[in-house]
Amino acid sequence: MIETFTLHLADHILFLLLGILLPWRTVGAQKKLKDLSFTSRMRQSLYIGNSIGLWVMALIVLGLWWWLDRPFSSLGLQWTPSTGNLWSVGFVIAFLIIYVIDAVRDISTPKGRAQVEEKLSKELGILPRKFKSYLFFIPLAFSAGICEEIVFRGFFIGYFVSLFGTGIGSQILAVAIPAVIFGLVHTYQGIQAIYKIVGMAVIFGTIYVLTGSIYLLIILHVVVDLIGGAVGLFFPEPEQPDGPVEDWEYPNPTWEEE
Structure with missing residues (x-):
């Protein structure tokens, strides 16, 4: 069971910023990313920029907890008895096995390869296609695993449970x-992928509600991202775009729409 906390005005402001305004702006920025033909250098710049942005969000949440003198356990940063029990660990292992099987199927069958190649060219152009780019992707995977679990599970779910109450219906909404x-913040992966991501987030949220810890989720999230990022390495780099790519800069998701 997750820990609730007494809501402060700062919690509502922070949710407005991280849960509504930033995702809305991020979706707008991702539409621009779909129109770009990425080079390795562009991807590396994007990975660095996203990693920094993720840590800024997580540090803001952690800073709020420090300022309000809250226990960090209420963000799920604790190891509870149910975290390491057979059910929790077994569920995580089963999830990883299914995910790996699905990823292998995508790159090993002609139909799966054709579908992945189409997504890589239309929607997932930001995935690394060379090992050097993947080395830059690894810190992003760890940043996403740690920071997104702190924000999306630790803060957001705790916020809604504290807001709505601890009843079953409230917990369902909180997840x-x-x-x-x-x-929504992963719309760049395409409509079909969004359904999978939402489903995965529901599973992650349920595990958090049942265990009160995000530690297993961080590990699971990092591994899933590392596997997902490695998929692009099995496909050739597309042709380089025309134009002076050396002048390309990381597209800040907070830019104004033109």
């Missing part, structure tokens, strides 16, 4: 709303 937001 579902952040899951939808989590899916």
Whole structure:
């Protein structure tokens, strides 16, 4: 069971910023990313910029907890008895096995390879296609695993449970709303992928509600991202775009729409 906390005005402001305004702006920025033909250098710049942005969000949440003198355990940063029990660990292992099987199927069958190649060219152009780019992707995977779990599970779910109450219906809403937001900030992966991501976020949120810890989720999230990022390495780099790519800069997701 997750720990609730007494809500402060700062919690509402922070949710407005991280849960509504930033995702809305991120979706707008991702539309621009789909129109770009990425080079390795562009991807590396994007990974660095996203990693920094993720840590800024997580540090803001952690800073709020420090300022309000709250226990960090109420963000799920604790190891509870149910975290390491057979059910929790077994569920995580089963999830990883299914995910790996699905990823292998995508790159090993002609139909799966064709579908992945189409997504890589239309929606997932930001995935690394060379090992050097993947080395830059690894810190991003760890940043996403740590920071997104702190924000989307630790803060968002705790916020809604503290807001709505600890009843079953309230907990369902507390898991579902952040899951939808989590899916929206990954719109660059395509509509079909959003359904999978929302489903994964619901599973992650349920594990958090049942265990009160995000530690297993951080590990699971990092591994899933590392596997997902490695998929692009099995496909050739597309042709380089025309134009002076050396002048390309990381597209800040907070830019104004033109």
